[in-house]
Amino acid sequence: MNSTSAIPSATVILPYVLREKAGNHKSIIVAGSTIREIIDALDHDYPGLGFNLCYETGELRPYVNIFLKRENIRYLQGLETPVQMGATIRILQSVAGGCSLYHES
Numbered sequence: 001m002n003s004t005s006a007i008p009s010a011t012v013i014l015p016y017v018l019r020e021k022a023g024n025h026k027s028i029i030v031a032g033s034t035i036r037e038i039i040d041a042l043d044h045d046y047p048g049l050g051f052n053l054c055y056e057t058g059e060l061r062p063y064v065n066i067f068l069k070r071e072n073i074r075y076l077q078g079l080e081t082p083v084q085m086g087a088t089i090r091i092l093q094s095v096a097g098g099c100s101l102y103h104e105s
Helices: 016-022 035-045 049-053
Strands: 009-013 027-031 064-068 088-093
Touching: 009 035, 016 049, 016 088, 027 035, 035 049, 049 064
Parallel strands: 009 088
Antiparallel strands: 009 027, 064 088
């Protein structure tokens, strides 16, 4: 019996701001054993998408949060977090700014 381990595939759910860079897809099925491999595969299929997620050094940008099974990968093994077959990965970008609702009269 030939036992080969298949590379897991996961569903990546993209935030609205990145969908245009990924062919306007809300979610994409991508193969990879770690979060880093998933990001590399996304960048291969949609060139430039990886730049929005990671610096040129390969480190995750601080305003990007990636969740695997509702856990932020920063609190797991970072980009080396293993991905299981059928996992759902959510990419969220931090939102900053806003305005004060308080006005002095």
